[in-house]
Amino acid sequence: MIDIQMKELEEKIAAVKHSIGQNESSKLFSLTKKIENKDPLLIFEGAKQFVKDRFYWKNPNRTLAITGVGSVQTLIAENNRFQETENLWKQAVKNAWIDNPYTMVPATGLVAFGGMDFDPLEAKTELWKKFELSKFYIPELMLTTYHSDSYVTVNILINKEETIDEAATRLRKNTQKFITGKTFGVQHIExxxxxxxxxxxxxxxxxxxxxxxxxxxxxxxxxxxxxxxxxxxxxxxxxxxxxxxxxxxxxxxxxxxxxxxxxxxxxxxxxxxxxxxxxxxxxxxxxxxxxxxxxxxxxxxxxxxxxxxxxxxxxxxxxxxxxxxxxxxxxxxxxxxxxxxxxxxxxxxxxxxxxxxxxxxxxxxxxxxxxxxxxxxxxxxxxxxxxxxxxxxxxxxxxxxxxxxxxxxxxxxxxxxxxxxxxxxxxxxxxxxxxxxxxxxxxxxxxxxxxxxxxxxxxxxxxxx
Structure with a gap:
């Protein structure tokens, strides 16, 4: 579980709620904390009982691993995919309340993970019907392992109408649901x-x-x-x-x-x-x-x-x-x-x-x-x-x-x-x-x-x- 006292969490959520504009109904709150080391694959496995949108990344020298589960916000570009994706990302960062003390650690704070089509002019088939021209997830929960340290980021939309206690409870429950993880056995398929x-x-x-x-x-x-x-x-x-x-x-x-x-x-x-x-x-x-x-x-x-x-x-x-x-x-x-x-x-x-x-x-x-x-x-x-x-x-x-x-x-x-x-x-x-x-x-x-x-x-x- 994220090491944060309820009072501190409520103070952070109160600040987020206070920042919600008159014409806004909610604000994306991104909270990153350092935690004891966890296996990113166990988080990935455990989340499949709750969501069908997950991602995983590990770099070649094995210094960075990222697991993201769920999607609190999905960035989908339909036309000029590079420029449109960048615009959507910049807007998401601008509108979010990001609480991340570890800005020197890559892939912490607000992160979007995704990909795009090889060729937007190519005729589409049923094979790729669940994959848009360009699609990126901002996950509900993300585990980042950088060198020997682990960090968890939880992203949640704070609604203007809900109470601070309701938002804090929802954040804690959502975090606990995903951070528990699940082991997996060896599969023998043919x-x-x-x-x-x-x-x-x-x-x-x-x-x-x-x-x-x-x-x-x-x-x-x-x-x-x-x-x-x-x-x-x-x-x-x-x-x-x-x-x-x-x-x-x-x-x-x-x-x-x-x-x-x-x-x-x-x-x-x-x-x-x-x-x-x-x-x-x-x-x-x-x-x-x-x-x-x-x-x-x-x-x-x-x-x-x-x-x-x-x-x-x-x-x-x-x-x-x-x-x-x-x-x-x-x-x-x-x-x-x-x-x-x-x-x-x-x-x-x-x-x-x-x-x-x-x-x-x-x-x-x-x-x-x-x-x-x-x-x-x-x-x-x-x-x-x-x-x-x-x-x-x-x-x-x-x-x-x-x-x-x-x-x-x-x-x-x-x-x-x-x-x-x-x-x-x-x-x-x-x-x-x-x-x-x-x-x-x-x-x-x-x-x-x-x-x-x-x-x-x-x-x-x-x-x-």
């Missing part, structure tokens, strides 16, 4: 059906895309595909998150649940991180498998670093991100050569980009300029996106798009939602893509996407076909 969506047609699409490059209508086109799985029983999302945490080092672990459907994954790719005005972006493109021995692994890594196709693919991304970051930042620093970024099943070419964000720009401006990178769309951007809309065999929805969080202290971080799947009860869709160049081989690209699906497939108990 895949009843593993359906690879039109594999031969997808390979033909890759073949056709290479003609676009050979005829100079595009330099690179990223094509994704889907595998649909059916299971013997409903999937326990909490257990999937725990398995991803154990098996996917150097990756962001994320989940966003909307109305019971859950978009979940373990992505190695950061799109942008901002701490005050310090910006970090990541160029991650160019892929090879891991070796079975140390010697084989080092040889594959050496070949990846010297492979023309992969280096060209990586350079597309570096060039695009450099141009975008130079617009919004000063003091931009980009290494001349990439290094290897190893994961369990794959290794990638990696180049970090740092800069100082200019005062007139925000993390949402960065997202607008950086999404989609050539690693997820292609280049030139508009030409490759037009090809994807016309020829790709799936509705990407939130796959390949930014997912992450912002807080009221000018911090935020977004990853590219790849190596991911959409869980819907006892079914799931897995997604993976690859960069197609003029000399791409359809069979090799299909194999690359197969390997990229392994992290999600393995934690769901399956074997790839």
């Amino acid at each position: 895949i009843k059906r593993n359906r690879v969506i039109e594999p031969e047609k997808w390979k033909e699409t890759v073949k056709e895309a290479t003609k676009e490059m050979k005829e100079k209508r595009a330099e690179k086109i990223v094509l994704a595909r889907e595998v649909r799985l059916s299971f013997t029983e409903e999937i326990n999302i909490t257990q999937v998150l725990e398995e991803l945490h154990h098996t996917q080092a150097n990756s962001y672990i994320f989940a966003f649940e909307s109305g019971g459907d859950c978009f979940i994954g373990a992505t190695p790719e950061r799109i942008v991180k901002v701490e005050k005005n310090n910006l970090l972006s990541t160029c991650l493109a160019g892929t090879a498998p891991r070796g079975k021995t140390k010697e084989e692994d080092e040889q594959i890594g050496y070949e990846l670093l010297h492979d023309k196709k992969n280096r060209d693919e990586h350079e597309f991304v570096v060039k695009m991100i450099k141009e975008a970051v130079l617009k919004t930042c000063t003091d931009v620093n980009i290494p001349n050569e990439p290094v290897l970024h190893p994961l369990k099943n794959l290794q990638h070419l990696y180049t970090p980009v740092t800069g100082t964000l200019k005062d007139e720009y925000s993390i949402f401006d960065c997202l607008k300029d950086l999404h989609p990178t050539p690693a997820l769309g292609g280049t030139p951007t508009e030409d490759s996106l037009a090809y994807i809309r016309e020829h790709e065999l799936l509705d990407r929805g939130w796959y390949g798009a930014p997912i992450g969080w912002v807080d009221s202290n000018q911090n935020g971080e977004f990853a590219v939602a790849i190596r991911s799947g959409l869980i819907q009860g006892d079914e799931a869709s897995l997604f993976a893509g690859c960069g197609v160049l003029a000399d791409s081989d359809p069979e090799m690209e299909f194999e690359e996407t197969r390997i990229k699906m392994l992290p999600m497939l393995n934690v769901l108990g399956g074997k790839q076909e």
Whole structure:
């Protein structure tokens, strides 16, 4: 339970009530307290009996974990998603009463977590019907674990008409309901059906895309595909998150649940991180498998670093991100050569980009300029996106798009939602893509996407076909 005396809580609520304007009926009250350490996954699991809207986030170096449950306010953008989301967020912060003594700790105070569609112009299907163009939650309760400390934030709408005692009682009950948490056991489910969506047609699409490059209508086109799985029983999302945490080092672990459907994954790719005005972006493109021995692994890594196709693919991304970051930042620093970024099943070419964000720009401006990178769309951007809309065999929805969080202290971080799947009860869709160049081989690209699906497939108990 939050360590706060009833008298102190009532004094805080009285101040909030006093600040409610004449034309307002309520005010969002956000209260953050440091607490004894709790397991964020237990909070996530316990909340599912009360709500169907939860989120989870853990960064690659495991210094930050966020669990949010419920939604006291939902920010939904329908048109210009980056600008509209930013406007909604700024308004929410401006109107809220935020009581947070830990402003130097990221992801405390008022936090919004969410994501958006890969392409707002793409035709929508029933698969993503519970996921809007852009959707962010301000949770009812949030647990933030930063290094070895835990913080709980409770957000509640204080109504003008209710008494101070009524509001305090409601806040305490709501906090107790979510903070209790719940343990979860090991689930043993089996895949009843593993359906690879039109594999031969997808390979033909890759073949056709290479003609676009050979005829100079595009330099690179990223094509994704889907595998649909059916299971013997409903999937326990909490257990999937725990398995991803154990098996996917150097990756962001994320989940966003909307109305019971859950978009979940373990992505190695950061799109942008901002701490005050310090910006970090990541160029991650160019892929090879891991070796079975140390010697084989080092040889594959050496070949990846010297492979023309992969280096060209990586350079597309570096060039695009450099141009975008130079617009919004000063003091931009980009290494001349990439290094290897190893994961369990794959290794990638990696180049970090740092800069100082200019005062007139925000993390949402960065997202607008950086999404989609050539690693997820292609280049030139508009030409490759037009090809994807016309020829790709799936509705990407939130796959390949930014997912992450912002807080009221000018911090935020977004990853590219790849190596991911959409869980819907006892079914799931897995997604993976690859960069197609003029000399791409359809069979090799299909194999690359197969390997990229392994992290999600393995934690769901399956074997790839």
